[in-house]
Amino acid sequence: MAENIVEADLAIIGGGPGGYVAAIRGAQLGAQVVLIEEDQLGGTCLNRGCIPTKALLETAHEYQKLDTLAQRGIKVAGKELDWAQALAQKDKAVKTLVGGVGYLLQRNQVRVIKGHGQFVDARTLLCRQSDGSESKIQAERIVIATGSQPKGIPVEGIDGQRVLSSTELLNLPSLPQSLAIIGGGAIGVEFASVFHDLGVEVSVIEALPNLLPTMDADLGVFLAKKFSKQGIRVEVNTLVQGLRDIGSSEEIRIKNKDGREQIFQAEYVLLAAGRQANTAGLNLAGIGLNLAAGVIPVNEYLETAINGIYAIGDVIGGIMLAHVASREGIVAVENALGHKVKADYRSVPACIYTHPEIASVGLTEVEASKHYEIAVHRFPFQANGRAVAVDQAEGFVKLVSEQKYGQILGIHLVGPMVTELVGEAGLAVAMESTVEELATTIHAHPTFNEALMEVAHAAIGSPIHNL
Amino acid sequence: MPKLAATMEEGIISCWHKQVGDQVAKGEPIVEVLTGKINAEVESPATGILEQIIAADGALVPVGEAIGVIAESKVALQATPRMKKLANELGIDLAAVVGTGPNGRITEQDLQEHQQEALNADPVKATATARKMAAAEGVSLPGIQGSGVSGRIQKTDVQHALHEETAEKISHLVLDDYEVLPLTGMRKMIGDNMAASAFSAPHVTLTTEVVMDQAVQLRQELREKYRNEAKITFTDFINAVVIKVLQEMPEVNATLEGNEIRRWHKVNLALAVARKKGLIVPVLKNAGRKSLTEISQHTADLVERARADRLTLEEIQGGTFTVSNLGMYDIDGFTPIINPPQAAILGVGRILERAVVVEHEVMVKPTMVLSISFDHRIMDGDAAARFLKRLKYLLENPYQPVVE
Known part of the structure; x- marks a missing residue:
């Protein structure tokens, strides 16, 4: 069997939004970087999550919009x-x-090795590798970025043919x-929105009292209505x-x-009841790295219990979002290469691409009321000029601030294009x-x-524009 | 009384730069305040007239209490219409400009300088929340290390500064078996300084015994002679002789700064002063030009103000050689640690009647042990030995300098 040995300063397991960003950052800092990916670069986010759903959401939304054009005088x-x-x-x-992503890695001279x-x-x-060959990679610093997969629930019949993961649902030959x-979190409600807009009869089942249970309750209540x-x-x-079945x-x-x-009854069931860390097959037990509650525990510098081994993204639990994994990838690699940076989660935006967003x-x-004397204010999009003009005057901006100094603690939005507005809100919080x-910002x-200014x-x- | 440091609880009014009735501009230094360690200039928080001085020079005032009253200016500004127009064009608030012309009239140069100052000002970087919290809690932002991007001060940094202060107050614990004191502030500063000196300067200590009978007699005579002008102590007397030897031997009156050995023409004699809150070393500046009575008077003043925490930063800087005298504690002799960046330090022991052999006979005479610790990077043993020998000679033959 062919075996070759690759030496590197930094090895990264997993080429998702955490791993590939970590690899590029490592290369920028002058390290020789090896990235191991067994499937496609880009991970869940690019291949099975954020990106493909956004493509289909747009299709669904455009399709659904055709029904509303008549009131603008457009006959279809x-x-x-x-x-x-x-x-x-x-797919395109x-x-x-x-x-x-492949091009960026190549131009940054990251060596990508396909395999497990x-x-x-x-x-x-x-x-x-898939062809049976093996490589040994020796690296002083290793980053585990293996991500997560949909979590099962202990329910009779959950293994049935008609119970699909989001990946399988995205590739059904026909609608x-x-x-x-099952699950009214971010993934569940986005798929609900897509398939409803495409004309599918949709039901959402959530165990907790609200849709989007980790977010501000007002958002889930609004969305349920x-x-x-x-x-x-x-x-x-x-x-x-x-x-x-x-x-x-x-x-x-x-x-x-x-x-x-x-x-x-439903033709298919989508299982969207959370995700679990991908830790199997890494031989973590073999090197003495123990899991805690199913994830790899790390310190605030994202280093595991073993010196020189870092872990980032969904595999460490916490906030399972692509942009969090990317930031963690940068933090971990900077620490691995001699810097000292803490992961800071005070300003993490979360976006749900339903309509309205x-x-x-x-x-x-x-959360805020547990630590602060707070003030809460809302501003409705019914009082926003552009929202009315384009006939998307629904939703609101909710501002949670601290009373004594007026610090902006949280901003929660539902309405047109709010996934873009949240960037400004994030800067304000950070x-x-x-x-x-x-x-006072114009x-x-x-x-x-x-x-945002009005609230x-x-x-x-x-x-000014509300009473 | 503004809070000038995280640990500051009170301050002493060192001196007012302005008198009641003077025009003051926002940001202009109006009063000097002494905190535990340093003298700081306090800027006027507003533009107007200094209407009242509540705390006069020398007053000890807790942080947060009023020290004076500034009335916002209602009087017509001393500026010609041309200056008003110019200020308007430059976007300058005339009320914030201090006029240097006749009757405080604002000149074109005043405007230009004001604008340059505004451009040069390096604003403290802090988040809006951190600023508000600091203002509300009376914490001074410039003293805080920011943990945010590009050193921006964040709320947690202000909280930390506040917490540190409280921690210092509450961590003085008296337990059953021992008492806990935080290694902070003055104690930590002294410790860091001494450790830096002990671990970076290769110390060598030389010791000699000095027969003091003649010195004791001369000091007695001098004390009587100048009794109306000063109280001449043994320390003053010994210091005066040390100063003389240092003037003769600039290789000992030296400092090591970077890669430079500086041999000083002036003697700035640093005097170790023990205090409850920690050692401080005020400096007798240009001591070679001072008479014995001046040495005595100035030393007394420095020591008194050191114990009252009323030294300026300048008064504890610039020493070229240190004397540490532990004679009053019945110490025979000791090995002092050099006060960096100085080359050497003299340790002075007590004067005690001891058995001395004079011409094969044992006699009882007052003697004193001197020890000099020197930095072997700066000089060799022979220089320090010659210094000590000369000092011993002059102390044992104190009438000699007169005829030399």
């Missing part, structure tokens, strides 16, 4: 969805971006008639009791917290800005983001 005759073409557009976007990596010892990795989604109005069935405080569809048995049981950054009202600063008119005006006691 005939409306037809070519699902195969929609998937092709999605994914291919472009994956190619872009595992630890031999704390400084050596064994990489098995289903109906879809039941909106979904119901659109015709999406929303069941909160509800557990799935069992699943059964009845031939042409799946039978789903649910029970809410009042004990009321219901049975309904949802976004937030900083502390929720409940910079420890005060409500006065946000209020915002362009007419824009959606005037709403800050409300916080200092004088909203």
Whole structure:
């Protein structure tokens, strides 16, 4: 068997948004970097998550929008969805971006080795390639960035043919008639929005009292109402009791917290009840690296219990978001190469690409009230000029600030393009800005983001366009 | 009384630069305040007239209490219409400019200087929340190390500064078996300095015994003679002789600064002064030009102000040689640690009647042990030995200099 030995300053296991960013940062800092990826570069985010869903969301939204054009005086005759073409557009976007990552890595002289990596010892990795050949990679510093996969739930029938992961759902040859989604978190509600807009009958089942349970409660409440109005069935405080394949569809048995049981049918079931860290097959036990609650524990410099081994992204748990993994990749590599940087999670934006969009950054009202005397202010998009002009006047901006100094602690948004507005909100939180600063910064008119300035005006006691 | 350092609890008004009725501009230094270690200039928080001085020079004032009143200026500004127009064009608030022309009139040069100063000012980088918190809690931002991007001061840094202060207050614990004191502030500063000296300067200590009978007699005579002008102590007397020898031997009156050995023409004699809150070493500047009575008077003043925490930063800087006298504690002799960047330090022991052999006979005479620690990077043993020998000679033959 052919075996060769590769020496590097830095080896990274996993080429997702955490790993590939870490690799580029390492190369920028002058290290010889090896990146091991067993599948496609870009990881879940690029191949199965953020990016392909955004492609399909746009398709779904454009398709759904055709129904609303008549009120603008645009008459559309005939409306037809070519699902195969929609998937092709999605695949093309994914291919472009994956190619872009490969190009960036190549230009940064990162050596990419395709195969499955595992630890031999704390400084050596064994990489098995698909053709059976093996490489040994010796590196002083190693970063584990193996990501996560959809988590199963202990329910009868969960292994059935009609119970799909998001990856499988994205590649169905044709659109289903109906879809039941287990889990009302970010992934669940986005898929609900996409498939509803494409004409699929959708149900969402969430065990906790709100959709988007980790976000500010007002957002989930708003979305549940909106979904119901659109015709999406929303069941909160509800557990799935069992699943059964009845031939042409799946039978789903649910029970809410009042004990009321219901049975309904859907052609497919999407399992979106959280994600679990990919730690199997790395031989972590062999090098004495223990897991805690299913994830790799790290310190605030993202170093594991073993000196020189770092871990980032979904595999360390915490906030499982691509942009968090990327930031962690940079922090870990800088620390691995002699800097001393802490991971700072005070300003992590979260974006949900439903229609209308949802976004937030900083502390929720409940979290903030545990540590501060807070003030909460809202500004509705009904009072925003551009939102009214383009007929998207729904949703609001909610500002949570600290009372004594007016520090902006959290901003929670639902409305048009708010996934873009949250960038400004994130800067305000990261910079420890005060409500006065946000209020006195001139915002362009007419824009959606005037709403941020308006809510800050409300916080200092004088909203101009609201009473 | 502004809070000038995280640990500051009170300050002494060193001197007012302005008198009641004077025009003051925002940002202009108006009063000097002495804190534990240093003298700091306090800037006027507003533009106007100094209406009242509440705390006069020398007053000890807790942080946060009023020391004076500034009335915002309502009087017409002393500026010609041309200056007003120019100020308007340059975007300068005339009220913030101090006029140097006749009757405090603002001149074109005043405007230009004001604008240059505004351009040169290096604003403290801090988040808006950190600024508000600092203002509310009376913490001075310039003293805080920022942990944010590009050193920006964040809320946690201000909280940390506040916390440190409280920690210092509460961590003075008296337990059953021992007492806990934090190694902070003065204690830490002294410790760091001494450790730096002990670990970087190769120390050698030479010791000799000096027969002091003639010195004791001469000092007695001098004390009587100058009794109306000064109280001449043994320390003053010994220091005066040390100063003379240092003037003769600039190789000992030296400092090591970077790669330079500086042999000083002037003698700035540093005097170790023990205090409850920690050792301090005020400097008798240009001591070679001072008479014995002046040495005595100035030393007394420095020591008194050192114990009252009223030395300026300048008064504890610039020493060229240090004397540490532990005679009053009944210490025979000791090996002092050099006060960096100086080349050497003299340790002075007590004067005690001891058995001395004079011409084969044992006699009882007052003697004193002198020890010099020197930095072997700066000089060799022979220089320090010659210094000590000369000092011993002059102390044993104190009438000699008169005829030399």
